[in-house]
Amino acid sequence: MTSPHNRNTAADAETHGHDEKVSLPAARTGAPQPSAPPELDYQGRKHRRAMDNATLWDMARKIPAALIQTGRLAWTVDRRMTLTIVVCQLLSGIGTAVMLSAVAKALPQLMVDDPREGLTHAWPALTVAVVAMATGAAMWILADWATRRLNPKIASAADLQLVDLHMRAELAAYDAPGFGDRSQAAGIGAQRAVDIADDAKTLTNGLVQLASAAAVLTSLHPVLLGVLLLSVVPRGLGGVIAARVDYRVHDQTVSARNVRGMMRWWLCTAELADELRANTMRRYLHFWYQSMSEQVSSREVAGARPYLWITLLAASLGGLFTLGMWASLAGLVLAGAMTTALAGTAVVASQTAGRALNSIIRYSTVMFHHGLYLSDYYDFITEVRTMTAARGTAQATPPRQIRLEGASYTYPSKDSAAVRPITLTLNRGEVVALVGENGAGKSTLIRMLTGLTVPTDGTVLWDDTDLAAADAETVWRHVGLVPQKNGHWPLAARENITLGQPREHGDERIWDAAERVGMTKALRELPQQLETLLARSVWGGHELSGGQWQRLACARAMYRQPAVLVLDEPTSEMDARGEHQIFRELRAMAPDRITVVVTHRLDNVRMADRVIVLDQGAIREQGSFDELVATEGSLLGELYALAQDR
Numbered sequence: 001m002t003s004p005h006n007r008n009t010a011a012d013a014e015t016h017g018h019d020e021k022v023s024l025p026a027a028r029t030g031a032p033q034p035s036a037p038p039e040l041d042y043q044g045r046k047h048r049r050a051m052d053n054a055t056l057w058d059m060a061r062k063i064p065a066a067l068i069q070t071g072r073l074a075w076t077v078d079r080r081m082t083l084t085i086v087v088c089q090l091l092s093g094i095g096t097a098v099m100l101s102a103v104a105k106a107l108p109q110l111m112v113d114d115p116r117e118g119l120t121h122a123w124p125a126l127t128v129a130v131v132a133m134a135t136g137a138a139m140w141i142l143a144d145w146a147t148r149r150l151n152p153k154i155a156s157a158a159d160l161q162l163v164d165l166h167m168r169a170e171l172a173a174y175d176a177p178g179f180g181d182r183s184q185a186a187g188i189g190a191q192r193a194v195d196i197a198d199d200a201k202t203l204t205n206g207l208v209q210l211a212s213a214a215a216v217l218t219s220l221h222p223v224l225l226g227v228l229l230l231s232v233v234p235r236g237l238g239g240v241i242a243a244r245v246d247y248r249v250h251d252q253t254v255s256a257r258n259v260r261g262m263m264r265w266w267l268c269t270a271e272l273a274d275e276l277r278a279n280t281m282r283r284y285l286h287f288w289y290q291s292m293s294e295q296v297s298s299r300e301v302a303g304a305r306p307y308l309w310i311t312l313l314a315a316s317l318g319g320l321f322t323l324g325m326w327a328s329l330a331g332l333v334l335a336g337a338m339t340t341a342l343a344g345t346a347v348v349a350s351q352t353a354g355r356a357l358n359s360i361i362r363y364s365t366v367m368f369h370h371g372l373y374l375s376d377y378y379d380f381i382t383e384v385r386t387m388t389a390a391r392g393t394a395q396a397t398p399p400r401q402i403r404l405e406g407a408s409y410t411y412p413s414k415d416s417a418a419v420r421p422i423t424l425t426l427n428r429g430e431v432v433a434l435v436g437e438n439g440a441g442k443s444t445l446i447r448m449l450t451g452l453t454v455p456t457d458g459t460v461l462w463d464d465t466d467l468a469a470a471d472a473e474t475v476w477r478h479v480g481l482v483p484q485k486n487g488h489w490p491l492a493a494r495e496n497i498t499l500g501q502p503r504e505h506g507d508e509r510i511w512d513a514a515e516r517v518g519m520t521k522a523l524r525e526l527p528q529q530l531e532t533l534l535a536r537s538v539w540g541g542h543e544l545s546g547g548q549w550q551r552l553a554c555a556r557a558m559y560r561q562p563a564v565l566v567l568d569e570p571t572s573e574m575d576a577r578g579e580h581q582i583f584r585e586l587r588a589m590a591p592d593r594i595t596v597v598v599t600h601r602l603d604n605v606r607m608a609d610r611v612i613v614l615d616q617g618a619i620r621e622q623g624s625f626d627e628l629v630a631t632e633g634s635l636l637g638e639l640y641a642l643a644q645d646r
């Protein structure tokens with residue numbers, strides 16, 4: 001990729017409008033240019049090897065498996081349409097066989113001196129040929145219709161399975177190296193599931209047609225079949241090599257497309273629109289996005305030339321072999337080994353068989369190619385299935401006590417622990433504040449307390465239930481969590497409060513939760529109150545302020561009336577009134593639950609029964625706020641003094 005240093009400066013490159021050139025903002029004299037996005041490479045290269053080594057034989061071996069996989073997928077989503085396709089394919093093949101046999105019968109009858117007499121004898125066979133051909137065509141159209149009904153269902157089912165698995169995966173799965181890339185590749189595989197269903201239909205149709213035509217051709221002269229087969233081998237080989245080139249390009253650009261896709265969202269969302277404009281980020285981001293697009297397109301363009309040569313060469317060789325077949329037919333007639341009428345039938349049969357063979361080779365290659373993407377999908381599903389939060393069968397109940405016994409956590413990508421072995425007990429009725437500097441391990445600790453992650457060492461117990469052996473869903477049923485980054489769900493206000501809970505008759509509890517977080521007035525003023533869609537980007541949607549979204553996240557957690565209520569920086573965007581109200585409510589709700597609050601606003605910590613100060617993944621001190629602040633050399637005392645020092 002071109003280095004930003006080689007590009008024109010803004011002064012000579014800047015143009016506006018549609019054909020805006022890639023340029024960097026003018027650097028202040030002497031200042032270095034901002035860097036271009038890095039070249040990215042996909043980490044899962046197994047398919048590139050698979051494509052590099054693929055031979056025609058490999059392909060032939062894998063196609064049946066891909067066909068079975070596709071058949072199963074189709075069968076699970078719509079049996080009726082799958083059956084329709086199979087039956088139509090068979091009938092279309094039978095139509096071809098009948099048509100060819102009828103032509104074989106009619107041609108010798110037509111090869112007489114008097115055409116009228118010939119027609120008189122041949123018309124019943126010709127009628128059969130026409131009806132059989134029409135039936136075959138009708139069956140193909142019917143199969144096409146069934147495929148159109150089947151494909152959207154296949155696409156939705158494959159996509160839904162993928163989305164569902166993401167939602168069920170252990171959080172650690174996201175930290176596995178290359179997870180994002182594999183997830184992206186699997187997404188492409190899910191999209192290709194539809195293509196592969198189409199390929200399978202065309203391929204099986206080709207097979208049926210070929211079987212019919214080959215039977216007729218062999219009955220005319222066995223040599224013809226051999227010569228015909230030869231003519232399609234070069235095209236087949238060419239197809240495999242071309243697919244290899246294509247897949248390599250795809251493989252090389254997966255990461256760049258993945259990152260570009262994420263960036264695209266950031267560039268187009270209203271959420272970042274203010275920051276992007278006011279901080280004049282647009283030009284650099286334009287440069288970044290265009291550079292990333294160039295990375296993708298330059299690799300795609302580079303693949304075009306070998307693709308052209310391969311397909312040209314394969315087609316030329318295929319043409320030569322076809323010429324050979326015509327020559328052998330002529331030779332057979334001239335040698336008197338075949339009548340002209342039979343040679344005519346052979347031409348029709350060879351045309352049909354040739355088309356079928358071409359279609360088989362072409363679609364086998366395409367199917368092999370798409371099959372690789374589909375295997376990304378299935379591999380990812382298998383990988384994530386082993387990572388779903390199905391830990392055990394123990395049913396968690398609302399805990400009176402949470403105990404950590406030497407519990408520690410190390411992220412998969414890290415060598416040192418984010419939380420070092422901790423032994424700690426939290427009791428029902430208690431409000432605990434977790435305090436510590438950035439990166440001290442607070443969020444990681446609350447993930448362990450709530451069973452979102454299982455400690456890499458030690459245990460977390462809810463009463464006597466070890467969370468590592470518990471059914472995670474039963475644990476989370478008793479948790480209410482306000483995470484640092486809460487969801488601005490593009491759903492109605494009602495669902496934004498009740499999300500994750502069964503629907504109830506009446507909205508009393510919803511209004512009660514709204515009242516607790518001071519959102520009653522704001523919700524009543526929405527155009528359709530609780531029915532209002534909270535998504536500015538969607539027509540008719542309405543947007544809340546940052547603090548209002550945070551209040552809604554608190555309402556969502558409170559609405560759950562959980563046994564374990566955990567809030568990670570719940571009031572960072574709230575005004576003083578909102579913050580005061582939330583902490584007052586937390587205290588009021590405290591007797592029936594274990595409450596854990598993470599906050600950097602140390603004045604809020606006063607309301608906690610116990611303050612736990614984390615430092616580099618370990619508990620440095622714990623006690624009441626006043627006690628700790630007054631302790632000589634305490635970290636809380638130091639942080640509090642810093643907070644007051646303005």
Ligand SMILES: Nc1ncnc2c1ncn2[C@@H]1O[C@H](COP(=O)(O)OP(=O)(O)OP(=O)(O)O)[C@@H](O)[C@H]1O
Pocket residue numbers: 175411412413414418436437438439440441442443444445
């Ligand atoms: N998904 C992750 N993968 C790898 N390391 C992580 C991940 N999440 C957090 N960490 C690391 O673990 C350590 C603890 O992070 P954690 O988010 O628990 O800190 P924190 O105390 O909540 O910080 P903050 O106050 O900034 O929210 C940090 O060093 C952080 O870089």
